[in-house]
Amino acid sequence: MATILDQIIQHKRGEVAERQSLVPVKLLERSLYFNTQPLSLRHYLLREDLSGIIAEFKRKSPSKGWINPHAPVERTTIGYMQAGASALSILTDREFFGGQNEDLITARRFNFCPILRKDFVIDEYQILEAKSIGADAVLLIAAVLTPVEIATLGRFARSLGMEVLLEVHNAEELDRSLDAEAVNLVGVNNRNLHDFSMSLETSAELAERIPNSFVKVSESGLSTAAAIRQVRGYGYRGFLLGEAFMRHSRPEKACAALVQELQAAAPITA
Numbered sequence: 001m002a003t004i005l006d007q008i009i010q011h012k013r014g015e016v017a018e019r020q021s022l023v024p025v026k027l028l029e030r031s032l033y034f035n036t037q038p039l040s041l042r043h044y045l046l047r048e049d050l051s052g053i054i055a056e057f058k059r060k061s062p063s064k065g066w067i068n069p070h071a072p073v074e075r076t077t078i079g080y081m082q083a084g085a086s087a088l089s090i091l092t093d094r095e096f097f098g099g100q101n102e103d104l105i106t107a108r109r110f111n112f113c114p115i116l117r118k119d120f121v122i123d124e125y126q127i128l129e130a131k132s133i134g135a136d137a138v139l140l141i142a143a144v145l146t147p148v149e150i151a152t153l154g155r156f157a158r159s160l161g162m163e164v165l166l167e168v169h170n171a172e173e174l175d176r177s178l179d180a181e182a183v184n185l186v187g188v189n190n191r192n193l194h195d196f197s198m199s200l201e202t203s204a205e206l207a208e209r210i211p212n213s214f215v216k217v218s219e220s221g222l223s224t225a226a227a228i229r230q231v232r233g234y235g236y237r238g239f240l241l242g243e244a245f246m247r248h249s250r251p252e253k254a255c256a257a258l259v260q261e262l263q264a265a266a267p268i269t270a
């Protein structure tokens with residue numbers, strides 16, 4: 001049986017082919033954002049005055065189904081930034097995550113912060129598209145890409161001034177995929193994409209294998225200040241949270257509460 005990842009990638013191939021025929025590259029290149037300099041996700045995550053939280057806008061997921069179909073992008077993302085998040089992650093996959101490019105365009109219009117385009121990148125076209133809608137960084141998932149694809153796609157994004165977050169789940173993916181010219185940040189996903197099980201042990205085990213030249217991001221399954229402090233202790237400087245916020249009717253309020261809790265126990269400006 002095809003895994004969920006196989007299904008997503010298969011669907012994505014058809015989607016990319018269709019978009020490419022509807023919106024050719026020469027149209028993407030005319031976008032306002034195409035010629036502007038992206039913001040550095042690395043830089044924002046390393047800032048001492050910010051929380052390191054990458055707050056995600058995610059309406060649904062294959063593991064949870066609908067999480068929050070109604071939260072408005074504008075109010076939620078502005079609220080995330082006012083709460084003290086360092087950056088935004090916007091799901092643009094429609095079929096499996098209920099997102100759309102327009103969500104990122106809206107987030108871009110109202111926020112001055114790095115924005116990660118969260119999607120399943122398999123083709124250079126999607127990187128040009130990400131740039132044209134105002135994304136500052138793209139995600140490359142090691143589980144669905146060969147080392148050559150990661151090197152090619154990553155270097156291409158870098159050549160456009162964007163940063164690249166490489167997502168890994170285990171040591172094998174990490175060792176075969178790390179390319180310093182293609183990747184700026186390494187994200188360790190605590191969620192096993194094959195069976196959706198969750199373990200912070202993944203972040204613990206992989207931290208020491210990631211060279212310090214890459215900014216380390218712990219992804220998924222984080223919902224408390226204690227968990228964030230735990231993975232910060234392993235050397236992570238970015239914390240990607242989606243469901244913990246989106247499952248609330250006002251996700252931005254959940255983000256504010258968490259940031260406050262983080263600051264209360266260990267002042268981030270001290």
Ligand SMILES: O=P(O)(O)OC[C@@H](O)[C@@H](O)c1c[nH]c2ccccc12
Nearest residue numbers: 189219220221222240241242243244
């Ligand atoms: O909702 P969570 O458990 O806080 O996870 C957020 C984020 O890590 C998750 O949405 C994610 C991580 N990698 C991905 C790749 C594609 C889509 C989604 C993801």
